Amino acid sequence: MSDFVQTRHEPPTSLDRPREIVVVCSPLRSNVNLSRIVRTVTCCGITRLIACGNPKIDSEIARDGLDTLDFQVRRSLAPVLDKLRGDGFRLVGLEQTTGSVSIHRYEFDRRTALVVGNERSGIDPDVLAKLDDVVEIPVWGLPHAYNVATATSMALYEYCRQFPRG
Amino acid sequence: MSDFVQTRHEPPTSLDRPREIVVVCSPLRSNVNLSRIVRTVTCCGITRLIACGNPKIDSEIARDGLDTLDFQVRRSLAPVLDKLRGDGFRLVGLEQTTGSVSIHRYEFDRRTALVVGNERSGIDPDVLAKLDDVVEIPVWGLPHAYNVATATSMALYEYCRQFPRG
Numbered sequence: 001m002s003d004f005v006q007t008r009h010e011p012p013t014s015l016d017r018p019r020e021i022v023v024v025c026s027p028l029r030s031n032v033n034l035s036r037i038v039r040t041v042t043c044c045g046i047t048r049l050i051a052c053g054n055p056k057i058d059s060e061i062a063r064d065g066l067d068t069l070d071f072q073v074r075r076s077l078a079p080v081l082d083k084l085r086g087d088g089f090r091l092v093g094l095e096q097t098t099g100s101v102s103i104h105r106y107e108f109d110r111r112t113a114l115v116v117g118n119e120r121s122g123i124d125p126d127v128l129a130k131l132d133d134v135v136e137i138p139v140w141g142l143p144h145a146y147n148v149a150t151a152t153s154m155a156l157y158e159y160c161r162q163f164p165r166g
Numbered sequence: 167m168s169d170f171v172q173t174r175h176e177p178p179t180s181l182d183r184p185r186e187i188v189v190v191c192s193p194l195r196s197n198v199n200l201s202r203i204v205r206t207v208t209c210c211g212i213t214r215l216i217a218c219g220n221p222k223i224d225s226e227i228a229r230d231g232l233d234t235l236d237f238q239v240r241r242s243l244a245p246v247l248d249k250l251r252g253d254g255f256r257l258v259g260l261e262q263t264t265g266s267v268s269i270h271r272y273e274f275d276r277r278t279a280l281v282v283g284n285e286r287s288g289i290d291p292d293v294l295a296k297l298d299d300v301v302e303i304p305v306w307g308l309p310h311a312y313n314v315a316t317a318t319s320m321a322l323y324e325y326c327r328q329f330p331r332g
Contacts, residue, residue, distance in 0.1 A: 002291060002294045004259065004261070004263040004264060004265050004266065004294040004295070004297060005264045005265075005291075005294070006261065006262065006263050006288050006289070006291075006294070007262050007263055007266075008261075008262055008288055008311070009310070010262055011310075012304075012305045012306050012307060012310050013304040013305060013306050014306075036313065036316065039309065039312070039313060039316070040312065040313075042307045042308050042309070043305050043307055043308070043309065043310070043311070043312050044306055044307065045306025045307040046307070063308070064308050064309050065307055065308035065309050068307060068308055095170070095172065096172065096173050096174055096176060097170040097171055097173055098170060098171045099169045099170050099171075100170065104327050104330060122172050122174060123172070125168060125171075125172075128168045128170040129168035129170070131170060134170045137323070138178075138179040138326065138330065139178045139179060139209050139210075140180075140181055140185075140209065140210055140211025140326070141178060141208045141209055141210065141211040141212070141231055142208050142209070142229070142230050142231035142233075142234055143205065143208070143209065143229035143231050144175070144177075144178050145174070145209070146205070146206065146209050146319075147202065147205060149316070150202065150205070150206050150315070150316070150319045153312075153316045153319055153320055154320060154323040157303070157320040157323055157324070158327075160304065160306070161270050161324075
């Protein structure tokens with residue numbers, strides 16, 4: 001008899017307080033990537049995501065967490081970031097830039113706006129100019145870049161590791 | 167002028183020694199998920215992946231890291247795991263089970279075989295019975311389960327965080 005028996009439908013981990021992180025997506029090429037990000041975001045207990053452009057969420061991919069999400073769409077990110085800064089959020093980009101720090105050494109602010117870039121062009125320079133910090137996830141091999149939804153999931157994993165109770 | 171200027175085509179981080187982790191996939195429903203796992207695996211500098219069933223890698227998703235990967239396909243996992251144990255690997259499942267530990271508190275062995283389950287049915291009982299440890303990634307919200315490629319990426323992120331130089 002194995003020590004390990006599946007318990008797949010356990011209740012989720014509880015939070016002591018609502019999560020304060022907001023995920024902010026640049027216009028993405030792929031609604032599949034955005035929908036995958038939605039699924040990870042809601043699994044992490046995050047309740048707020050701001051997207052740009054003309055996104056369509058595929059509910060087959062995003063699943064039923066979408067109903068729990070405050071999902072907003074804005075024309076451009078610059079005014080969104082100004083507002084978030086005014087609301088006390090630290091603006092953190094996920095990108096490889098000059099001045100970026102490894103996410104392995106980065107201590108997140110609880111109140112963080114995590115800014116994600118486009119699959120090809122990354123985070124636009126006018127958005128980068130508004131950020132407080134840029135974190136990057138180390139890459140060790142080809143194709144030398146994580147998929148955007150994968151990188152976002154890794155960053156959210158790290159944030160949640162630092163704030164397991166919210 | 168922004169402090170942050172994109173450096174997207176930097177060389178990857180180097181390893182002091184080859185990665186010893188092997189990713190072992192149960193038969194998956196979706197070749198898209200497997201192909202996404204391949205992309206993350208090669209980005210992490212991991213050189214060995216064993217899959218089961220009748221998988222087809224989509225090179226548009228997996229990208230050019232596939233050429234760097236020792237990708238093996240086996241009929242069933244049980245003999246694979248016996249062999250890996252004989253070769254000194256710690257057999258670690260990614261699943262929610264009785265006796266599983268939160269990945270936040272788990273110290274990976276450098277020489278780990280990370281076993282991933284099917285999207286719907288998870289890791290089969292006969293495979294669970296062979297594992298040394300099972301780690302689970304906390305979930306805080308709906309749909310109460312990460313996508314399999316997302317969960318694998320988070321687990322590989324954690325492994326690489328613990329062994330940033332290989």
